[in-house]
Amino acid sequence: MINLEGKVAVVTGGSSGIGLATVRLLLSQGADVALCGRSAERLDGVVARLKADFPGRRIFSQACDVLDADQVRTFAARVHESLGGVSMLINNAGQGRLSTFADTDDAAWEEELRLKFFSVINSTRAFLPELEQHDDAAIVCVNSLLAAQPEPHMVATSAARAGVMNLVRSMATEFAPKGIRVNGILLGLVDSGQWRRRFEAREDQSESWETWSLNLARRKHIQLGRLGRPEEAARAILFLATPLSSYTTGSHIDVSGGVSRHA
Template identity: 30%
Template sequence: MVRILQSAGLDRTGTARPLDGRVAIVTGSTSGIGLAIANTLAEQGALIVINGLGDEAEIERLCRELSDRHQTPVRYDDADLSQAGAVMDLVDRSARAFGPVEILVNNAGIQYVSPIEEFPPEKWDAILAINLSAVFHATRCVLPDMRRRGWGRIINVASAHGLIGSPFKSAYVAAKHGVIGLTKVTALEMAEAGITCNAVCPGYVWTPLVEHQVRAQAVAHGISEDEVVRKVLLAEQPNKRFATAEEIAGTVAFLCSPAAASITGASISVDGGWTAH
């Protein structure tokens, strides 16, 4: 486990930041969308706990970089989110290190693509554990302190596939639909407690993983990378461009802001019009 700490406070210009002193857990945050979210929340002054997979030395460098850049504490926790007990320990360790968790961003997710009749049961179980059950376990653990403090923000990074279906993604679609349902229930139960819970539903987002998929599909299908993007990956996305991880992070940060205090139980699409069909 790596822990890199700096003192929180003002930004480099001396301006107070909107999330100063708020303790935030962002799961699946050692790369891609989760890392962009952690970076944006740190920029706004939050004390950050990142979680995810990766090389230990690289993660230590990442923590130091985020902390130095934004002058806020950053901590890494290697909890295995497929295990309920590990999720509970993640929340407990975060609270002991920084104080009660006030912002929870459930971003971690895995994917596997296969027809239903060929879908390996162990893959189904793994996807449901990471993509759905971990969201429940983390939410359950942070709510008591949030309720006591009268303030909390839970943002579940779902997907356009939490709102619509696609072939060959049975476990992923089922899990993300479940996340949307859990988001609504959490919002209703916490409506008078000063706690909001919302889902952000990205379409295709440009990340290193997607970049690799584009190259691989271009080779596999014998077409250009541009054709893969427009005719395969973005065929259902009207604006024909990938969202950026920073756009998703900006949406999450907005949902943590005072301006979003009355937004709860919502599923916010950031999908270039995909689900507008």
């Protein structure tokens, strides 16, 4: 796809799902990668496999809660010490909250808004000085189609996701004079730990993942007839994070299999 030799990327929430698929894709294209997640044990296992699969690449990991600004600043400093200057930041953290307006209390609203906003704000603040040193720097925010197509059973998440989409556009405008591009992706239903847990809790325990997920895709009216795969989202992220999209900023790529109805 593209030669990223000598480039350094950071992926938050990089120990599983789309984050991990993105880490693997970046490494396969020659980049050195730093990743973080909340579980040190999971990170250790993931990094051991990554080093076995990509022996020529430099990989740095650290347990880090992206909602803790001090932890993120420490992570950023250690990334610089270990890998050097960062030119690609992938903000990838946070799951959806099932709730309606009627059953979302103040604490739940505050928790959801803080998660969605500050997972982006803290890491962007921490790595911005690094990004400013590169003429091909890029930030990519992993977002949800809920930002443009809200669901009533996910009212808090939908509102927060819309705010993050606006934040991406605002940062793109502000950072453009610095040479930093900011874009995002809007995910539909992608095979993830969240959906796997719902599968494990299914009523009919004889139903296979393939059958269950295909039925889910039909119920959700996904035109391609299936859930997305993490590596498909990762390819969109790679495009936006690299000079492949050098004239694109303030934009979002729809990765929803055709379920999108927004203009």
